[in-house]
Amino acid sequence: MGFDRLISFFNKNMPNxxxxxxxxxxxxxxxxxxxxxxxxxxxxxxxxxxxxxIIIIIFGVSYTDINIINSKLKNIFDKFxxxxxNVVMNDVLDGNxxxxxxxxxxxFLDEHIIELLGWYLYNxxxxxxxxxxxxxxxxxxxxxxxxIPTYAxxxxxxxxxxxxxxxxxxxxxxxxxxxxxxxxxIIVEDDIMFDYFDWINNMYSFDKSLGPYSPILIYLSEFIxxxxxxxxxxxxxxxxxxxxxxxxxxxxxRHIKENNIDCSIAIHSCDSDFIxxxxxxxxxxxxxxxxxxxxxxxxxxxxxxxNKSVYFGKKLIASILDRYNSINxxxxxxxxxxxxxxxxxxxxxxxxxxxxxxxxAELSLKxxxxxxxxxxxSSSFVINLNNVNIINFNNLSVWLENIKNSNSFLIIIxxxxxxxxxxxxxxxxxxxxxxxxxxKNINETELVLxxxxxxxxxxxYQTLYNYIIFKSENMIDDVFNRHYKIFYxxxxxxxxxxxxxxxxxxxKEYLKQFISLNQIFFxxxxxxxxxxxxxxxxxxxxxxxxxxxxxxxxxxxILQKETNAxxxxxxxxxxxxxxxHHLFITPYILDTKNLMxxxxxxxxxxxxxxxxxxxxxxxxxxxxxxxNLKKIDPNVFINLCNSLILFYQDNVINKLxxxxxxxx
Numbered sequence: 272m273g274f275d276r277l278i279s280f281f282n283k284n285m286p287n288x289x290x291x292x293x294x295x296x297x298x299x300x301x302x303x304x305x306x307x308x309x310x311x312x313x314x315x316x317x318x319x320x321x322x323x324x325i326i327i328i329i330f331g332v333s334y335t336d337i338n339i340i341n342s343k344l345k346n347i348f349d350k351f352x353x354x355x356x357n358v359v360m361n362d363v364l365d366g367n368x369x370x371x372x373x374x375x376x377x378x379f380l381d382e383h384i385i386e387l388l389g390w391y392l393y394n395x396x397x398x399x400x401x402x403x404x405x406x407x408x409x410x411x412x413x414x415x416x417x418x419i420p421t422y423a424x425x426x427x428x429x430x431x432x433x434x435x436x437x438x439x440x441x442x443x444x445x446x447x448x449x450x451x452x453x454x455x456x457i458i459v460e461d462d463i464m465f466d467y468f469d470w471i472n473n474m475y476s477f478d479k480s481l482g483p484y485s486p487i488l489i490y491l492s493e494f495i496x497x498x499x500x501x502x503x504x505x506x507x508x509x510x511x512x513x514x515x516x517x518x519x520x521x522x523x524x525r526h527i528k529e530n531n532i533d534c535s536i537a538i539h540s541c542d543s544d545f546i547x548x549x550x551x552x553x554x555x556x557x558x559x560x561x562x563x564x565x566x567x568x569x570x571x572x573x574x575x576x577x578n579k580s581v582y583f584g585k586k587l588i589a590s591i592l593d594r595y596n597s598i599n600x601x602x603x604x605x606x607x608x609x610x611x612x613x614x615x616x617x618x619x620x621x622x623x624x625x626x627x628x629x630x631x632a633e634l635s636l637k638x639x640x641x642x643x644x645x646x647x648x649s650s651s652f653v654i655n656l657n658n659v660n661i662i663n664f665n666n667l668s669v670w671l672e673n674i675k676n677s678n679s680f681l682i683i684i685x686x687x688x689x690x691x692x693x694x695x696x697x698x699x700x701x702x703x704x705x706x707x708x709x710x711k712n713i714n715e716t717e718l719v720l721x722x723x724x725x726x727x728x729x730x731x732y733q734t735l736y737n738y739i740i741f742k743s744e745n746m747i748d749d750v751f752n753r754h755y756k757i758f759y760x761x762x763x764x765x766x767x768x769x770x771x772x773x774x775x776x777x778x779k780e781y782l783k784q785f786i787s788l789n790q791i792f793f794x795x796x797x798x799x800x801x802x803x804x805x806x807x808x809x810x811x812x813x814x815x816x817x818x819x820x821x822x823x824x825x826x827x828x829i830l831q832k833e834t835n836a837x838x839x840x841x842x843x844x845x846x847x848x849x850x851x852h853h854l855f856i857t858p859y860i861l862d863t864k865n866l867m868x869x870x871x872x873x874x875x876x877x878x879x880x881x882x883x884x885x886x887x888x889x890x891x892x893x894x895x896x897x898x899n900l901k902k903i904d905p906n907v908f909i910n911l912c913n914s915l916i917l918f919y920q921d922n923v924i925n926k927l928x929x930x931x932x933x934x935x
Contacts, residue, residue, distance in 0.1 A: 274621045278543040278569065280632035281582075285590045292568065292579040294402040300566070301410045302532050303400065306519045306540035308417045309570070311491060313541075314392045315477045321347060322380065322475045327465055329364065329372050330473075334457065334464035343463065352390035356383055373473060380475065385487055389494040396495065397502065399539060403568065403579070408535075411507040412499060413526065415519035416492055418483045419852045421803040422905045423623040423784070424518060428856040430900060432480060433890060436859045440892060480857070483513035484849040516843070517801030520544055524552055528796055533562045537581075541570040546582055547616060550591075551792055553584025554609050558656075591636075598640045604647070610654040610793065611643065614662070615670070617788050620812060624784055627812035628769055629679045630671075633686035635697065642673035654793055659835050661789050664827040668819050675815040681709055684765055690719045710763055718762060769814065776813040778821040779830070780806075786834045798838045802846040804905040805837065851912035854878065858898070859890040877915045884911055 281288050292298065328343050347353065348360050363379045366372035380387075400412065420428070456468045481488055492512040499508045511522055520542060527536065538545055549567040556563035565584040570577050588609055595604045620626030646652065646666050653667045678700050685696045695717065703709045784807050791799045813821075847855065854860065861878060882888050885908060887899030 274544050274547060274616070274619065275626065276543075276632040277546055277616070277619075280619075281546055281587075284636040285594060288587065288590050289569070289580040289582050292403065292581055294398075296401065296403060296405045298403050298537060298566070298568070298581060299408050299535055300404050300537035301408055301534040302413065302527075302536045303404060303409060303411070304413045304415065304523050304527075304536065304538045305396065306523070306538070306542055306545070307414050307492075307495075308519060309541045310395060310539075311392060311481070311488070312479060313570075314388060314395055315479060318352075318388055318391050319475060319477045321350075323470075325376065326373070326473055326475060327460065327463055327470050329369060329376065330465035330469050331463035332369060332372075335462070339462055343461075351394045352387055355390040356387060384477075385490050386494075388487070389491055389498075392491060393495060393498045396499070403539075404537065406506075409503075409506050410534075411509060411532075412503060413509045413511070413523070414492070414495060414499075415511045415522050415526070416483070416488060416513040417519050418513050418516040418522070418801065419847050419849070420516070420518045421623075421801060421805075422847075423803070423806040425847065425852065425856060425905075426806060426901045427622040429858065432856050433858060433898075433900065435480075436890075437892075437895075482849070482853050482856070483516075484853070485513075488513045516846075520548055521799060521801070524548060524796065525799060527552070527565075534564070536563065536565040537568055538566070539568045539570070543569070544621075545569070546587070547613065549582060549584045550587045550609070551613055553588060554606070554613070555793075555795075557585075557588065558606065594636050595640045595643075598637050599644045599647070605652075607652045607654070608640075608643065608647065610656070611646075611652055611670075612639070613792070614654050614667075614789055615639065617785060618812070623788065623806075625781065625807055625809055625812045628683050628687075629675060629815045630812070631683050631687075633683045633693075634674070634679055638674065638677045638679065638682075642677060643670050645669060645673060654789070656793060657795070659790070659794075660828045660831045661793050662786060662827070662831065664822045668822050671815050672819060678704075678706060678709060679815075680766065680769065681706065684762075684769075685713075689717065689762075691717045706766065713762065773811060773814045773817060776809045776811060776817065777807070778813040778817050779825075780808065781813055782818070782821065782827075783830065783834050786831050787838055790831075790835055790838060798835070800838065800841040802841040802843055803838065804841065804846075804909075805834075806901075806905065808902050845906070845909060847909060848913060848916070850916055851909060854881075854912065855908065858888065859892070861889060862892055877912075880915060881908070881911055 325344065325347060328340055332340055344360055344364070348358050348363075358379075363376060364372050365375045396414075400406075400409075419425070456466050457464060458467045489512065492510050496508060496510040509526075511519075511526065515522065517525075520540070523538060526532070538549065545567040546569070549565050553563065553565050556565070563584075567582045567584075569580050569582065571580075588606070591609050591612060592604050592606065595608050596602060615630070617624060618627060618630045619632060620630075646669055651663070651666050651669075653663055653670060655661055655663055682696055682700055685691050686693060695714075699709060699712065703712050784805055787798075787803070787805050861875065878889060885899070885903055887897045888903065888908070890898045
């Protein structure tokens with residue numbers, strides 16, 4: 272789902288909520304689940320670094336003592352994943368000069384890179400299993416790969432790929448601009464002297480745009496399934512591969528629910544969404560008196576220099592109830608408050624629901640729970656379990672209005688856009704209750720905008736290279752990044768600016784997405800579908816005032832019933848297939864060589880037809896202003912693409928274009 276800063280929100284508000292883990296088997300679990308995509312991307316990144324280290328060593332042959340060269344290479348080739356390929360160093364790096372050695376090494380990589388990655392991934396998985404869990408308690412190990420997700424997530428995949436593609440274009444341009452006139456290019460790194468630009472020009476880069484049907488993912492799922500079964504003969508191994516639609520997080524919880532998995536469950540991932548999902552699943556299990564103890568093992572940084580911590584579902588619930596009690600000075604709050612809290616978290620914004628400037632991780636639990644207490648004193652709640660009208664919008668309105676009146680907008684923008692100390696912001700808001708008083712009493716020395724800075728060290732080529740990456744990211748950040756950064760030059764005008772930004776947002780579509788998520792999570796997860804096409808066109812959430820006005824003017828139970836009916840219509844036959852999904856999330860494909868990877872004879876003609884019907888669907892680097900990132904009706908795109916694919920595959924029509932004009 273892509274929650275932003277959710278882990279930090281929990282840690283900030285409940286400091287003792289997680290436990291640090293070390294490489295000892297201390298966490299008892301009967302069923303272990305791995306979110307595989309995060310692990311694959313980290314393994315690719317680390318293996319890529321290792322390969323590029325070998326290339327550095329190769330270029331160091333002309334300048335560095337041969338004993339150092341051999342020692343460095345031996346340290347790498349002795350590692351588990353290289354040894355499993357029976358690598359003979361002198362054979363892999365055979366040649367009379369550096370160019371021949373590079374050719375030999377690249378030939379080896381072309382033939383063995385996927386198998387090498389497979390062993391690296393297996394060794395990483397095995398390490399985390401045996402160094403986290405006592406083996407005698409494990410009944411099953413379950414691996415889940417991302418498949419084609421819901422449309423709202425596909426939009427986010429499209430945004431990320433476009434952003435990465437444009438950054439790479441800018442990087443190449445900037446690289447030539449900054450490095451062309453440099454003469455002395457010999458540097459020393461880790462005792463190896465080498466020509467920096469020879470290395471840069473020969474760096475190994477792994478294609479990280481791995482779609483669900485990519486041969487690499489398919490190979491890895493089969494390879495890991497086979498090797499784990501050979502190594503853990505008394506443990507049930509289950510692999511849910513990328514052929515199965517849906518993101519791995521949703522697929523994991525569907526598997527747990529449909530198979531009535533109980534006892535102790537551990538989920539490994541670096542995706543902060545799992546703290547929400549573990550809390551949610553523990554909550555419904557506790558409510559239904561199921562014997563489940565679920566935990567989230569969170570990885571931060573990377574898999575070689577990583578921190579690992581665990582969040583227990585039961586501890587999360589207990590901590591939330593305890594905080595509500597202490598904040599509102601009561602003794603025994605109902606567990607229903609946790610359902611309301613989870614529902615509100617959805618409004619913080621994620622990959623599916625646009626972010627808000629009035630609701631977010633910058634708020635404190637004190638504000639949120641004090642704002643809710645008016646409902647609690649009258650035994651009122653937002654979530655009505657096991658009812659199609661899952662949300663009591665009148666109660667939600669009371670809660671949202673109270674949050675708004677706590678100056679949530681100022682708290683969020685002062686945190687998000689200015690370098691003000693968080694505690695100073697809270698003290699300021701506490702002391703001065705009105706918007707105008709707060710503005711008047713802000714210490715102007717703290718009103719420094721949050722901007723990215725990069726301090727360039729002219730003595731380091733690597734720093735200069737990193738600066739180019741930094742600069743290329745910033746060049747397109749405001750256009751294709753999510754709507755995180757709208758800086759307010761004058762804090763006094765921020766509210767008016769915000770009102771103007773949000774006045775044309777489609778509140779109905781936003782609330783429909785919010786309703787659909789609540790129905791999926793709180794109606795026993797039966798409504799979850801990976802073929803869901805509900806989405807929001809807007810990059811930003813409507814203001815709380817707009818939400819309150821919409822609720823006041825509309826019959827929200829009717830909208831909930833309409834949304835429920837829509838959710839039940841989704842099915843695989845009218846959804847993205849591998850080709851239409853890949854084309855949609857790679858809209859720049861006409862500008863790359865990747866088009867040749869398709870076996871369809873008429874793929875380019877098909878794309879031209881789509882662009883004729885849906886303006887700006889594909890990205891033209893020379894006409895970026897015409898590109899349509901997300902305001903595309905998914906049903907129009909799906910029906911058009913899938914129909915054309917069938918036409919071409921069945922040879923119903925041989926040619927639909929004459930001089931690039933569509934024949935009607």
